[in-house]
Amino acid sequence: MSSTAQPTVKTYQNYIHGKWTANAASQTFPVYDPSTEEVIAQVASASASDVDQAVKAARAAFDSGPWPQTTAQDRGRILFKLAEKIRQNAAMLAEIESRNSGKPIVEAEFDIADVATCFEYYGGLANKVTGSVLPVPANALSFTLREPVGVAGQIIPWNFPLLMAAWKLAPAIAAGCTCVLKPAEQTPLTALEFANWFEEVGLPPGVVNVINGVGEIAGAALVTHPGVDKIAFTGSAAVGKIIVKSAADTLKRVTLELGGKSPNIFFADADWEAAVDGALFGVFINQGEVCSAGSRILVEKKIYSKFVESMTEKAKRIKLGPPMDRDTKMGPLVSKEQYERVGSYLELGKKEAKTAIGGGRPKGFGKGYYVEPTIFYDVDNNARISREEIFGPVASVIPFENEADAIRIANDTPYGLAGAVWTRDIFKAFRLVKSMRAGIIWVNHMQPTYVEAPWGGYKQSGFGRELGPWGLEEYLETKQVFVNLDETPIGWY
Ligand code: ADP
Ligand code: MG
Secondary structure (H helix, E strand, O other): OOOOOOOOOEEEOEEEOOEEEOOOOOOEEEEEEOOOOEEEEEEEOOOHHHHHHHHHHHHHHHHOOOHHHOOHHHHHHHHHHHHHHHHHOHHHHHHHHHHHHOOOHHHHHHHHHHHHHHHHHHHHHHHHOOOOEEOOOOOEEEEEEEEEOOEEEEEOOOOOHHHHHHHHHHHHHHHOOEEEEEOOOOOOHHHHHHHOOHHHHOOOOOOEEEOOOOHHHHHHHHHHOOOOOEEEEEOOHHHHHHHHHHHHHHOOEEEEEOOOOOEEEEOOOOOHHHHHHHHHHHHHHHHHOOOOOOOEEEEEHHHHHHHHHHHHHHHOOOOEOOOOOOOOOEOOOOOHHHHHHHHHHHHHHHHHOEEEEOOOOOOOOOOOOOOOOEEEEOOOOOOHHHHOOOOOOEEEEEEEOOHHHHHHHHHOOOEEOEEEEEOOOHHHHHHHHHHOOOOEEEEOOOOOOOOOOOEOOEEOOEEOOEOHHHHHHOOEEEEEEEEEOOOOOOOOO
16 A cells, blocks of 8 residues: 555535535635544635625525525424434444544534434424513403514534534524534534535525634634624634624624633542542543533542542543544544643643643644643633633643532633533532523533533623523514504594
């Protein structure tokens, strides 16, 4: 076999008005496999004028054409067909997701199954959207109509690429919106493969457009475009703030799912084995590239030393490896940029706290953006490693004295996406549930998320909710209809 054999580099264009369309200036950008650092695709880079084309297509599809005439049932059927396509092609999509993002193939398979479930859920919900009749005085009738919000610009992160796209596309289609989806520039491939099926499942041209490109150009053009009615964003808090400011000029609706620095709290009475596992899983799953990562591990002083020791012992057994190996538990980080960013936090952590394990690149990896699972302990909650989102496999373990102390530390963060508490005492568990300021609190678990239940943040973790009926609400306007039943003139003049 020739050692010079190159992997095939596929090229992708933008999907606009039902057609694959090159960038007007034929510009492309490379997409990588973060485990080999090799280019695996070239993708057309959308300029502001390409974004304008996509928004115009979405606008036209929303305002006229067949889409506004489709019934909720029709839209539900389209969503079920999309789910079927996902299930039929799950192995291919999981492989691309794993190669492009670096996440272990086994996890990519879970993600793709969740994508299909999400489309099925909203397929079922599409024709359950109803208004209400309001109890106004007897001489009038008042009721509400639920109408689509319009053209939705959807900006996607790179940690769960197709799943985050599904969380936004499925409710938007159910509601009757039209969409311009911008995947993250690091991981656009699964969304682009997905777009191949839009025509076949019966989505009219322009209803869902997919544009590629860097956030500062393509994303920013979407956020400022006057033809877009709503922006749904998942990503960093820094970019979330930029989006809110630049969406203000056109007063778009904005929903944001931003980062977190979520507390995972362990009391002395927790089930020991489950707790140690839960601490590791909570922060190291998906290489720690999870917005709800339990990156602040709060441990009751009575068990603190032993807990850090047990975590460290178990962390040694986490298998790092190529994402496509079925026994890999952690793959590489998504990109060189993220690898360097996490690396700088590792250096900072070594100064701010004590290192139990990790702190750098694992041995035996020549290529790829691999980072060891890292546990810092005796961390002060004012340290930068316990205040800033790292988005990598880095845990900060913080001791606490008692329940009040745990609550105080847990809430002492600008973020409020998630939290978890581990104890066998149900009184204590529910007191913690009520005291913690976050969009989800897990009791004796961390991370599971189901399409039926809401997802979103308090505080600087954003606003709006995804999933469940809450996710659909964000794509609907409410129109009140008032009907006068009294034929006598108003008699005002
Ligand atoms: P990270 O810094 O980890 O890449 P980002 O928040 O920058 O996370 O990226 C999340 C998504 O936001 C990506 O799709 C990215 O292209 C997009 N994005 C980044 N900057 C902007 C911006 N200024 N305006 C709109 N979208 C942006
Ligand atoms: Mg960025």
